[in-house]
Amino acid sequence: MSGDHIHAEPTGFLRKHVFSVDHKVIARQFMWFGLVWLLVGGIMAMMIRWQLAHPGSPVPLIGKLLYPRGDGSVPPDGYNTLFTMHGTIMIFLGLTPLLIGAFGNFCIPLMIGARDMIFPLLNMLSFWTVVLGGLVGFYSLFVPLGAAEGGWTAYPTLSSTIGTPGSGETLWAIAVFLIGASSIMGGINYITTIVRLRAPGMTWSKLPLTIWGMFFTAILNVLFLPVIGSAMILMVLDRSFGTSFYVPATLNQSGGGDPILYQHLFWIFGHPEVYILILPAWGIISDLLSFFARKPAFAYKVTVGAMGAVTVLSAVVYGHHMFTTGMTAMLGESFMLLTMIISVPGEILFFNWLHTLWRGNLRFTTPMLFSMGVIFVFGLGGLTGIYLATISTDIYLHDTYFVVGHFHLTMAASSLFGAFAATYFWFPKMFGKMMSEKLGKLHFWATIIPLTIVFCTMFISGYAGMPRRYYNHTDVDYLRSLQHLNVITSVAAFFLGGAQLIFAFNFIKSRWWGSKASVNPWEVGTLEWTIPSPPPHHNYDTIPTVVTGPHEYSHPALKDRDWISQSEQLPT
Amino acid sequence: MNSLLIGCTGRSRLPARAWLATLTALLALACAPSLAAQELADRWGPNAPASANGGRVDSLFWLITTMISVSFLIVLVMLIVPVLRDRARPGHKAHYDEGSSLHDKRFTAIVSVIVFLVLDASVLVMTMKDLREVVWNIPNVEKGAYQVEVLAQQWAWNFRVTGEDGKFGTPDDIVTINTLTLPMDRPAVFNVTSKDVIHSFFVPDMRVKRDANPGAINQVWFKPVVAGSYDILCAELCGYAHYQMHGTVNVLPAEAFKAWEKEAGALALTAYDSNDPEALWAWEWKE
C-alpha cells in the first residue's frame, strides 16, 4: 500500500503539475477546474436572470458576442440551452469537482493520516476523465443546433431525436456518462482509502465528520452513478443507433419503449445526487462548527448515524420527483411516506449542529460564517421540501419556481456554502497562504443576503403558479403581474453574482500574494494541521498515531489552550 | 467582525432588560413572517381556486407554511442565541459537552418523535384524506362526469369533447385547439396524452397538473365551480415554444354550456369531412 513507503517527488513539470498522481495536486486541479466551471455556469445563470427580468432585450456586454445573429438578446433556443447547461455544469462540472473532487482528494488522506490515496493512478484518471467530460460538454456548445436543450433532467422524448435532432444532446449524454465514470472511480478510491489507509488508532469513531460525509457520498457515487451511466448509454443508443428504449410505440416503428423508464432511471440516480452534493457539505460544516465553537461536535455518533440514515433513505425516495407522471396511488403514497421520514434524520442533524454552537466559544471566522450560513439556507430549503413531498401540494407546485427555489437552496446554495466554508478553511493548507478574512466576511454577507432574496422570491412566484423553464412569462396574462417579482429576483441575482467576484479576487490575490500560512492557523486538532502548509509530497514523515477524537475542544483537562491534536494524548 | 455581525459590545451577560427586548423582538419577528406572507399572498399569490377541491391544496399549503415557519423560527432562535451570547472573548470558555449522555439521547429521541408526529404525520393524514377523496378518486362517466380528451403536441393543446351524443368518434365531436369549454358544477375528467414529447396539463386556478406522456394516457379531474375563463399552461419543458403553449378553459353555467354544446356540435357537423382520414381521433375510455 502506498501508505507504507515514501515515493520520491517527481521532478518533471508534466509529472509534477499536470499528470501528477499526488492527491494534493489532483485536489488543486479539481479545485481550479470546478471554479472555472462555476464561473461559466454562473454567467449562464446571470443571462437566464437577465432574460427573465427583461424578456427579449439584448444582454449587456456579451449579448452581441454570443448571439451575433440577432440584436444580442437570448433567443428561445439559446435560453433552453442556457438553463440546460447551467444545471449540468453547476452540478456535474462545478460543485461535484469542487466539493467532492477537490476536498475529498485533499482531506481524505491528510485527515486520516495517509501518504496518498490508495489508487493514485486511478485518482489521476478520475480527474482526466472529468476533464474529458467537460471538454465534450464544452464542445457541444459549438455543434450545429447548439448544445443540449432538454433541461438538465433531459426527459425523453424531448431528449430523443424527436425533440432535439441536433448532436448537442448526444454529446451531453456522453459528457454526463464520462463525468459519472469519473465519480465512480473517485468513489471507489475514497471508500477503499478510508477503509484501508487510516492511520494507527484512527478508529471509525475518531474519524473527522468531513471524512464521514465523504465516505457516505462515495458510497452513493459508487451505487448510483452507474444508473445514470446506463441511462445515458441507452439514450445515446436511442439517439444515434435507432433503438427505442425511451421512445413509445406511438412514435416509432421499431418497437415500443417508455419515456417514463428514463425518468425512473434518472431519479434513481438524481435523488441520491442531491445527497451526493450535500453530504460532504454536511460533514464539513459538522466539523467546522465544532472547530470554531471550540466545543465537541454534539452527539458525534448520532450525527454519523443520521448521515448514514439519509444515505440509505436517499435511495428509496426518488419517486417524489414523479408524482405528476401518473404513478399508482400505492407507489405515490409509499414514496411520500418515505420522503417525509427523511425529515427525522434531517432534524437530528440540525439539532446537533445547533447544540454544538450552544454555550460554545464562537469564533466568527469566514469558514464559521459560511457553516452557519449552511444551517440557515439548508433550513429554508429543507423545510420547504415538505410541500414537495406532500402529493397534493406537489401536484400544484411541481415544475414551478417553487421547486427551483427549493432545490437551489438545498443542493446548490447549501453545497456551495459548504464548499466556500471548506475553501476558506483549507486554503492555507492547500496553498500555504492565508485568504483575506476581511474580504471573506464581505463575501459572506454579500452572498447570503441576495441569495435569500433570490430564492425566497422564487417561492412566492412558484406558489403563484409560475412555471419554470419559460423563456418569457409575460406571454401569459396572469403571469404578467409577477413580472416585477421577477425583476426583484434578477436584481438580487446580479448582486449575488457580483459578490462572487469578491471571492474570485480574494482567491487569486491570496493564492499568489497572500500572507504565509502557519502550520495551524485555526488552532484545530485534526491531523492535517500538524504538518507544514502546504504539506510535503509524502504528507507525513512518520505516520502519526491517533489517540484522541477529532473534536476535543475546551476539554476540562486542557489548561493553557482549548484544543488538542488528534495525535496528542489528553492530559489526565 | 463581531460588530459586523450584530454590533453588540462585549459584555459577558446581557441584563434582564436586554433579554426582554430580545424576546419582544423575536416575537415581533415571529409575527412578521406570517403578516408578510399574507401580504405577499394577496399581492402575488395565485387566484382563488375555481374548482371544488382547489381550496384543499391551499389550506394544506398554509398548514405546512405555519408549521415550517414555527420550525424555522426555533432553528433561528437556536442560531441567534449562541451568536449573541457565546461569542469568543477573553476569559470566556466553551462548555465541554459531547452530547453523548443518556439525557441528550433521550432529548434527541423525543424531539424526533415530536417532529415526526407534528410535522410529518399531521401533513400525511391531511394529504392522505385529500388523495383518497379527491386525487385518486376519479369520478366516472355514469355519475355524470364530463369527458375531455386532451392531446398535447408541440406546442398546442388539442381538446376533443363528445358533443351532445356523449360518444367519442362520431362526426359531432367537438375538436378545439387551445380553447376548452366546460360546464360548471360538473366534474370534468381529462384523458391526457401527447403526440410527441412530454407536456404537462396545468390549470393553476383549478390546482391540478398532470403530465401528458406520449404512448400513455393519464387521467386527471376537477370540478369547476366558478364561471369564468382560466389559463392552461404547459408545465413540462417541451421545446422552444414551451412558454407559448398556453390555452384557455371557459367555464359556463349549465344553461349557457348547453347552448354552446348545441352550436359547437352543429358547427362540428358542418366541418366534418368524411374523406379526411385524420378528421377523427379518439381513444377507448377505461374506467
Next chain:
Amino acid sequence: MTPSLLRPAMALLLLAGLAGPLSACLQHQGSLSEDDHETVNPPVEQAVGLFARAPLHVPLVITEPAKLVSPGEDFVETLAAAHPERFRKDGEHWADATGEFTWDDDEEIYWQLVPADVLTRGRQDFVQFCSSCHGLEGDGYGRSAQHLRPPPRSFKQSSFKFTKVPSDKLPNDDALVTLVRHGLGGTPMYPWAVSEERLRDIVQYIKSLSPEEEGWRDAVNEIGAVVETGADPWEGKEAQGIAAGEIAYHRNQCYGCHPAYVTAAKLNEIRGVDKTTTYAADVTYPKLKKDSSYEVLGYKVAILAPDFTWQTLRYSGNPLEAYQTIAAGIGGAGMPTWKGAMPDEDLWAIAHYVRHLTDTYKDKPARAAFMAALRAAP
C-alpha cells in the same frame, strides 16, 4: 491495482470516450442528397396513421446553392442602388459581382442564387423551430401534425394563405417574415420570437423547398408584395363603415361561403331582389369547401369558411389586417383576390363589418340571441 490491469482499462475507457463523440459528430456529415431523403422521409403510406418515425441522422448541412426566382427587377434595382460597389450596369440589366443575382435573357427575369451557407443556417433553424409540425423535409407532415386541423402547410406546394399577397403571386420575403412574426390565430403557428437575421435565412430555405419547375423554381411565377392598403375611408366614422359593410358583405354574396348575418327579408332588401326569394337552411352557417387546393400527403383537405362570430380569425386582428386578407384573397382556399373586384371603399367597409362581428359576438353571451334571432326568422 496493478498497472498491468490499469493500462488496458484506461485504454478501453479512453476509446469508449472518443468513439461516442465521434459517432455523434458523424451524424452531421450528411447532406440533403437523394440518398438521405430515402432514410429521412418515410414513404407516404407509412407516415399516415398514428405514428411518425423517430428521426435518425437528421441532415443539417446543405452543400448546393439554390437557384430561385428573385423578388423582381425592382428589388434588384433597389439593392443595386444601395450597393454601388457590388452592382454594375451590364447592358440594360444589373450584373452582381457576388453572382447572387443574374439576369436571364430567355425568361426575362433575375435569378437569385441563394448560397449554401444561408440555406444551411435556414435548414438548421427550420429543423429546430418548424419541423415538429411542418416536417423535417417541409412536407407538412411533422410528428406533431397528426390530427391537426388545419394541417400544417406543406412547403412543397409553394402556396400560402394569409401572406396578404394577391393569391396569383408568390409572396416576397417581407410578407413571409411578417407572417411568421405575426403567427396565425387559433392554430399552433405562434408569433415566433426569432431574430430577423435568422428568420430571413429560414425564409430562403423554405423557398428552396419548391420542387423543380414549381414555385420559386419556376421562372413563370411572379413575386408579389403585400397588397396596397391606402387610407381607411371610414376612419372616424366607423359606425357608418360597419353599416356600409353589412350591405357590401351581403350584396357581394359573401354568404355563399361564410354565414349570412341578416334575416332573409333583410337579405332580399339589401340585394334588391324579390321579397319571396328563399335561401338554403344553412345560410347562417359556414360552408365546408371541398374544392381547395390544400393537399396533405396526396389527399385534399376541406376548408371551412369561418363564421366571424364563432371562429378565431387567423390574421385579421384589426380592420387593416382584415382589409388586407379580403383584398389579397387566400391562396388555394376559395377566397379570391377581391381587390379590384369591388371598390376599395367597400372592401374597407367589409373589413370593419367583419371586425365588428368578431368584437361584438365572439365568445360573448350576445351571440346566442343574435344567431337565434336570425335562424328563427322565416
